[in-house]
Amino acid sequence: MKKALVFAILMAVMAVAVVGAQTVTITYWQYFYESKVKLMDELIKMFEQQNPGIKVEQVTFPYESYNQKVAASIPAGEGPDVINLFYGWLPMYVKAGYLQELPPNEFNKAFFEKNYYNFVAESVEFNGKYYSAPTAVRTLALIWNKKLFKEAGLDPEKPPKTLDELAAYARKLSKYDGQGNLVQAGLAMQPTGQGHNWIREILFRQFVNTPYSKDYRKVTYADDKGIAAFRWYTDLIVKDKVGYPNFATDDVTAFRSGKAAMNIDGSFRIATLNAIKDLEWGAAELPSHNGIKSNYASYWTHAIVAGVSGKKLEASVKFLKFITSPEVQELWLQKVGELPANPSLAVKYKDNPVYAPFFNGLAYAHASQFVDEAGQRTILVDAVDKVWLKKVDPAIALREAAAAEQKLIDEFWKK
């Protein structure tokens, strides 16, 4: 009797051990954005059902501290297996040895050229190796508040199509109080939001300047044309006073609360805006200038952390393939509002009233190849602050910015 009991317990323990040994748990990190996190929870459930031996744990962090969290954790060996990161951080992370090359037999040049937009393929590749794959991409569009348009006597269904129209509309839509303080921004001016991207990849080009060399190692935006573009931007703040940085806390808060009539924002904002009742808004392609259209495309992408091996690596690759699959890309669009990174999927939405403006932007979008997104963003933000807060001439501010950015880029590649 006793022997049988012992045997039974042994069997049970072994069974648990065997089953336990067969279950691989991998961790996935992403930053906290409600719609993304919720969707990822659902996707994980789906994935686990399809792959019984694998468990995925999602861990999220506040946006501000996400990069810092990663920086502290990975070298200490406490990082995840699969990580979601902003494409702009790829150069830094690859250089630091944080990420490992994706299996080259599947994730190679041909694969990327077939399944992804050009700007994706270009920016995930380093020295011929491919380090990450995204689910979705985003572009910028002009969003406007239809109710405020009506109040200002503008046709709510006719957003501005050129930069000149944009400026004119912004002036009409701005309101001031008795003391001359701005109480309604015609156009939210927030370099720390998407403003710096709008300047960098769109405005410069629209004033017929090429901001960087093709490999993004040389800064070329501080010529006369670039300065003209920059001056156009800062004039909106300083001369026309249609908005200023941090008005109503930030551009998103301003637009959400109806304190800004227009904003330049990304497709990731769609779900957030749709959730606000009583907000009638529309999205349109970014205004053109000199007949030139441009857009900034960006994406958050998934990668596998260096050092992951064996069963965990297998599981991670499977998970990565799952979350970049066409089905998931479609779901992502519905639930999060970011466009599929696969051109053949995205094309289905080219006539969708909400997504069309963002989609159309993809065709002529550029994805800046940052070496240090935070640092390069700060340089432009500071340049605008110099003009707006310290009355520095835009030409001087931009030249200083170009020099600072060039120095930053040079130092990165030197190491």
Next chain:
Amino acid sequence: MTLKARKTITAYAFLAIPLVFFLTVRFGPMLYMLAMSFTNWSLMRKIPAFVGFSNYAKVLSDPVFMQSLWNTARYAVFGAPLVIVISFLIALMLDTIPKGKGAFRLIYVLPYITPVVAVSWVWRWMYQPPPIGIINGILGALGLPAGEFLNSTTQALPSILVVNVWVELGYCTTIFLAGLQTIPREMIEAAQIDGANGRQILGKITIPLLNPVILFLTVMEGIQFLRIFTQVYNMSMQAMGGPLNSTKSAALYIYQKAFMYFEMAQAAAASLILFVIIMSITLLQLRFFDRKLSY
């Protein structure tokens, strides 16, 4: 065992665990950072190499670091005396009133006991420009021009400093008030009978007797302001210490060097520089007040 021996062993026994703690949690890591400051360790690089003083050179030649030191100096030089003087005056007033001391003290200490993060966000909310900030709302109702506060390179640091002063007032007032209440009434009355006026009593009796308290608070508040971090982090856009580095404290600079730019070795060098500065100032203060204590 002699009493002396037993006492010595007891002392060491009591100190054993705490000393190990301080060594492993404070000194050990500091030595680690000291060592690291002479290497090129960065989170972006796996194996560090010795680079001598180049990190210190880099940090000291970084205009942003110098700006942060300048900001930190201003936080301390304006903040600490302000807190101490104002709280002393408040304590004096509280001492004179017959009723309500407890209630007032409770109100003044309120800011101190609340989480700094929470308080920073409340003030940030109040400092917002029109049309959503309440301070500007009140200014506007009074017909005054709006203040730029956190959006100005000149007003931002004072705006944050005011918040820290507001927070620390209660703490210092409580301590001063307690100190005042220990001054023997007879001494003051005797002086009054001798014809001394209020100011003389203050200068010749009260302040000298409160010297230990003043010293304690000066050291504490000095260090507090020199290390200021959380308020700056939570009250500047994207925690950058802006606009244009005008609010960046040395502590925030170090944090950014480590966690935004991943330059651990430079961050270590900067921390050590800050440490030396804080240490020197504190020692100077101790020396200065020590001399005044004898009477």
Next chain:
Amino acid sequence: MEMEIRTTSVRRKAKTSLTVKAAYILLVLLSVIMIFPFVWMLLSSLKDATQIFKLRFFPEAPTLENYRYILSGSSKFPQWFKNSVIVALCTTASVLFFDSLVGYALAKFSFQGKKLIFLLIVSTLMIPTEMLVIPWYAMARAMKWVNTYWGIMFPGMISAFGVFLMRQFMQTLPDDLIDAARVDGMGELRIFLTIVLPLVRPALATLAIFNFIGNWNAFLWPLIAASKPKMFTLPVGLANFSGEAGSDWHYIMTGAAVAMAPLIVVFLLFQKQIVRGIAMTGLKG
């Protein structure tokens, strides 16, 4: 002579009542300035997402919806609250024991290296935490403390400030009681626990309060020590409400209000002990 004293005291009384009146007025004005942010925070917490941006003092339609959201399971607030409580209580208990132990040793015993040890401990107050977080993280990771309460707590288990406070305080204790107990044959630890500690209760209360508060407020280390949101402490969680999706000011204000509440309760309960303790410190410092 007597006449002189009487007139002086009458004059003094008249002057004093004017001073007192002026003091009251100033103190009340100051109270308004001190309290106003809290009042505004509370009023803001009663406004919903639309009302929050209308600059009215009182909410048009006050609502408790923000509180409902914050305190419900949909936000992680209750979890963060619990974490903060656990971390603060545990570290405070540890600090109370160890800091007084060290303070006692430094105050009532003479031995080689006493001054050096005291100086060393106090000097740690000047080491900025910001500089220690990376080595701490490496340590926590090596010992598998990440995402545990211990991982968040360990740097705060003994506090140099508390040592400073307790030493100052204990220096004023009469030696006779302790010596008498020794003569009676009591063990050192028992002397500490049963005789010394009760004598320093006011200082312990002060230390407990200030340590609890300091711990509750801690921001940087908990941010790094807890990688999973369910392990966040309150301050770290509060920062969550403002991010890429704009600032939810109504939630931030509500969160701030909820974060404050326990501390106010703590202070209300213990204010007498605090003041008494500080008074003694003021004398000895």
